[in-house]
Amino acid sequence: MCTNRIIVLIDMDCFYCQVEENLNANWKGKPLAVVQYNQWRGGGIIAVNYPARDQGVTRHMRGDEARKKCPDIILAKVPQVRGKADISKYRDAGKKVADVLVTFTQQLERASVDEAYLDITNIVDKRIQEGNDIITRAQLPNTLVVGSTTEGFIENVTQNRTFDEYNFKLALGGVIAEEIRRKVLEVTGYKCSAGIAHNKILAKLVCGLHKPNKQTILPQEAVPQLYAEIPLKKVQGLGGKFGNKIMQRLGVKFMGEVTKFSQNELGKIFDEKSASWLYNIARGIDNEPVNARLVSKSIGSCKQFAGRAALCEKQEIEHWLNELAEDICERLTKDMKENNRKAHQIVVNFGQDDEVHSSKSYPMNSYDKGRIVSNGLKIIEKYCAKSDGTYRITFLGLSAGNFQEFKKGNEITSFFKNMQNNAINRKSIENVSALTNAENIADDNDSIYSRTTEEDSSIDTDSLIFYENINPESVTRDNCLNTAAAESIMNEVNCDISRDSIREEINTYEGISPMQTDEFENNEKPQESFFIKYFSTHFKSDLDTLKSNSDCEDTNCNDKSLDSDCSIQCSYCEKTIVSSEYQTHLDYHFALNLVKNESEPIMNPRAQSSRKKPVSPKKVSKKKVKDQSQKPLDAFFKNIRVIQDESSEVCKECHKAVPISELDIHKDYHLAKKLHFEINEKQQSKGVKRKLHEPKGILGFLQSSTTL
Template sequence: MSESEERIIALIDMDCFFCQVESREKPELKGKPMVVSQFNMVLAVNYEARDLGISRFVRGDEAKEKYPDVNVVSVPERRGKGDISKYRSAGAEVINVLKQHCPIVERASIDEAFLDITDLVDRRMESTLISSSNVEKYLTNTFVVGYCDTTNDEDKRYDGMKKWINESFDNMGGEQERKLAIGAIIIEELRSEIYEKCEFKCSAGISYNKVLAKLACGLHKPNKQTILSMSSVPELFSTLSVNKIRNLGGKIGMAIVEKLNCNVMSDLLCFSMDQLEKQFDKKTAMWLFNIARGIDHEQVKSRLISKSIGASKNFWGEEVITEIQKLKAWIDILSEDISERLEQDLQDNSRRATALTVSYQYVRDKKNISQSRTSTLTSYKAEKISSHAFDIIKKTMQTPVSYLKLFPDLDNIDSSIVELLPSELQQEAKIYLKSNDKDLDQTNV
């Protein structure tokens, strides 16, 4: 058994998080169809609204016109752009609950966190008499891949879960399956505590690594959790599209489909390491070889605070920037936001940013072209940040500008740039940065 299979990893994912934050603030909205929009663009849709047929990234006024019963709530605005600070604070509440019980919590986004619960599971197994009957009664919202269908049918869930537990705890069952069951009990408890203390419902995936936990989490929602054992991976991968796997939603996933003619994950099993290395670098080839078999060695890293602080603004339609004066005005606004948050972060977390990356997109031939530049950050004063950012961007500025972002690096230049790139470009960026050239051009990202 590989070392990665000895771990028990979970992903906690808040359901329709922005909508839950709003309904906690406005209890009269609970149970009613709701969308959260920013500048009239729908960002979050609760399940009641989804049942009406509403999806994300439609216009808020169009959703209201087509579905009069939907409640449209706008993200607060500050300095002319969306202010998500209350959602960020709500996410921190959840992290505070998790860190009281689990020593290894990695905050993956504003509404997601990976947990390595291996030690918690081992301690529970050592201290508690465990049998199939006393496991079953605690898994009231748990699905098991391979033992239920893709629906949330309760009867099928219960029958499948009961069958899996009986098999896992009989004489032929394996220790890892029993550990997954105990891990699922722990996650059921954590999810209940999150709801009790924060009033937020969440879904979860429990497996042996981050990729499988992420995949399992999305299979049954909302307010459900799913176990994915290694024995169920082959059957799942036989029908799972390549782009459904974490890190394969972009260019590498497209290359797998186009170059290797792989449409589902099990197709990758046909390729040897030598064949994969002819198409990808050695590290990527090894990762693809392993992940086709459900193996991923990436560890959950303790991180309770965001690794980055950024301020950005999209400019839609007629709002695109064509004049340098307007560009400077928006850089001033974003710099004020960055300055304020950096000072607060320094006070809260005793860390200091060492570099500043300025990223923008301009429109050419109806396509968004991305550019980024990084250099040393020497001051937290808003006017200094603004002047510095403006000096960086004006050297390469092309119009019209449709997107602008400033993000300081809180650890080191390499990790800041790479981790803020789309996942499919991260390996390419790491190789690029080793050349010691701290300017990074991104085209058609």
């Protein structure tokens, strides 16, 4: 059925202008436009408010033209940072709006900085179930309906609600949309418009019918009369070449005319997919789901250098790469804090002369401006240098993507999920490495995940152990590393512990261990949690290895042409690990062991086979662990149960109940967490040149704090 969903498109009215108006009280109500790069002909207009639109000012005008049309117009300038227009102000404002929208439903797709789709079907159904479904005119004060008056529509749906269920739901959707818009205004001070329909395309189309600060409902049966007067190019997806082709080949101008063509006829003109899409859209049918997504999938920064402004010298290119890298690094760092994730890929975009833009991507494992710039420069050199050594770069861009949730995760489920994602990602990085390795460009071309070349091109089994356990087709009780497994194990143990307790434990494992390690070694404080004991005994040898390797900057990491991390040998599997990946690698062992939950705490699946035994550090830690807890997970859960039996106090910092005996540790944890963040930050802001990249995560923290 094409009418079973209720979709709302929220679109902020001339958003950038509203942001400026709310920041400058005396601009309210006056004609205003937002301009960027205001030096040339008054700058380019990127937003116009409604008073200014009334005077004929439009986008695509320069500031000077706007002033001619409307002499008293206020031209708000987008600040310029690092030679580029800085739109962070509007990004932040957009996020505030999105934060309000998610409180209504998680079924939210941010379509741009100022637009979002919401699937409110569930909210509507719930209200009907609860009987909270009386619809009055007063609840739809700023609502219009395509094809009828709002009053008529309300009367119709309330009288025929059993025969006209879908329109009743649309009306209720309208009520909810009014509430959403009211809430957005109340919390953020921004006005918006909305479209309410049965799918995204229609909601979007109809949202633009009445603006600003209004919303429009589209009953499905009103589609034909709406389409009759809607230019085809107004429909989402038909504004470009495809729309032109349709108009030309079908000889149509309005959307409604497309229904004259059968699916077969369309199939002869367009490819299969386009044809059936068009056929459906022409009938108001669009099954595209609202893809729940709050945050962007990539963060990029780019700039044009048109015509004479083209970059011709390496120094210029490096300068701009630097500006772009600074921009994305700043935003990536912010993103990491806000969204608990890290980008693992970076794309260098460039355009030369009148050629089409090109792009090259490579894996990235740290937000290091210096390395991003030098790698970018290598790519530009390789692909853009002319025979005489000069350049003509007309476009330059950097974009980071392939985000994965940060290991410093919040729940045990995401902890395991990350292990899975990371491993999958490595598999793809592996392919990249094969390409970039030879060219000495990639960050990670010497990582353990690069497959060694073999004459018969079969898969290297040593590499395989890093993801064999997560192959969805071969998930077993023993070897899987995914969320389902973690949860089933939790069920098996039949624990009645809350997620918060687990999260607390995981965080403790991540944050507090340095202090606890010291204390543990001093044989004080016997009440550490399992994770702390586990870590401080189990990973101590690796810490030592790491420390002894800390001078490798002067030894094996001095290759001038190679921009890579220095490596460490893992004492559990003897693999050579890039130091910046070492934490991840250890986490892998950690999680693997945790999931196994068997009597023998073997860290490496390989060791179970007939392969030769690992070297001594492993034996040491293995023995220690055996003494303390033979079944890590059991011990972990047991530990928590004990804790929960005690009386507890609410922590002022996080407002969670903490057992009295754990209160000191808990407070230390908050302190450690803060420290941990600071250290991470320092690592990023350091303009490191050919210097050992300090390990991230807990080892980084350990090393920093123990060498201080």
